[in-house]
Amino acid sequence: MKEAKKLICITCPKGCEAAVWAEEGEVKLKGKICKKGKSYLEQEFREPKRTLTTTVLTRDSRLKRFPVRTSGSIPKKDLFRAMEFLASVEVSPPVKASDVIIRDLLHTGIDVIACDDLLE
């Protein structure tokens, strides 16, 4: 076993641990892991992905920040680049929950969508 990564499964609250490594292009894992956990850990080993939830600026409301999220998960390594990009985004009403705020964020194929209504 070379360069095994110790990963914790988060598909359920149990938090099982597994050693995960690559062997001849395949992902191998050692540990008592269920089927659902296995597919999560394989993905987590190959390319960890996260849903980014954050806020963007708004000036047209009693609140200063407006909640948004990515419509799906994006590569973990892109999180900080996404934050930097979203720092310059501003929204104005009217916005409805689920409206697309940014299409194809950083060419990930994933959109940034509104988490709430922003009314005039």
Added chain:
Amino acid sequence: MVQKTHIDLAIIGAGPAGLAAAVEAKRLGLRDLMVLDRDEKPGGILRQCIHAGFGLEKFQEELTGPEYAHRYLKLAQAEGVDFALDTTVLEMDKDRVLTVVSAHGGLRQYECGSIILAMGCRERPRGAIGIPGTRPAGIFTAGHAQRLINIEGYMPGRTVVVLGSGDIGLIMARRLTLEGAEVKAVAEILPYPSGLVRNVVQCLHDFHIPLLLGHTVAEVHGDKRVEGVTLVRVDDRWNPVPGTEQRIECDTLLLSVGLIPENELSKSAGVAMDERTGGARVNDFFETTLPGVFSCGNVLHVNDVVDNVSSEGETAAHGAYLRLKGRMPDGTSMVPIQADETIGQIVPHCVSAQNDATLHIRVKRPLKKVTLRVGEGFEKKLPFARPSEMIWVTVPREVFRGTSGPVMVRCEGK
């Protein structure tokens, strides 16, 4: 003369518990109801919880806090729920008269057929845990920092130490990191994390933030602003171990050291309280010891999952409906529930035995290969039980029937 109006049902708090209670009460056919909230917009704490993880049970998808609140608000609007926002309840008396105040409506009173308490909880402040050191600026509770960042648009600091590994502390460690702060450590006095495994992994491991278990803050440094904290290891009785002190330079200390149900109104009305939960003593319809007054969600006991909070709101609405229709079982026929020392908290405190009863249990310490026993006739096996994860177990009504005394709940395990 203060204006006094009668309403069938008043719900105090428009967070997840109050919104779900309102929707359910309307669906049951209660028409004359009002949801009161001191904020300008319904949603409660969900509005600042912009992270995902809500709604897996209620909506079968993973939503952020604002999205979950938005879904419930839409349901409430579809049912025609009335809100009194920017409105603070000043007083509740034992005859269910609420005294409320708002800038737009002044001082007024509601005479209520039933009341559902859904005020949520507050954070335990620094004073409650006695951290030594100076009193500089830069010490925030985690939820306060969350509001500053996510709603008001302020960064509380640049270099941060978090005390307490509850879910809010972990989520704020990630949030601060994403917003450009450096989170130097999360210290937890217990030998295990208080928050969910998922949050330990995705909020700390993802960003290489060290989690120091069995550690606490020995001293806060700084005069005008926090300049650093000294962390120290503690023994199993939480006494500092001399020689293990380490000073960490930071300008901000975040406290995530527990939540306390906000029960000032309940106490002033004379509702009997449970010292362990910090909430009201209730039956299985979540009716308190004051007939017609119900309690649900985090004001009853601090929950881990919002979907459960909403479900509790629905249960309270059922209770209020039964009370208003004169169909609530008589209090004297209730069977008391007792727990032994393996149980940290349990709700409800007595059951009607008319329906199967759902018990909400927190164990005192982590256990493996668990057998949960209720009375003599019921047991449930669980692979593990942790204080951070509330157990919901539905017990058939037969278990509570034919018993003369209290029904005992206990948890065995390794």
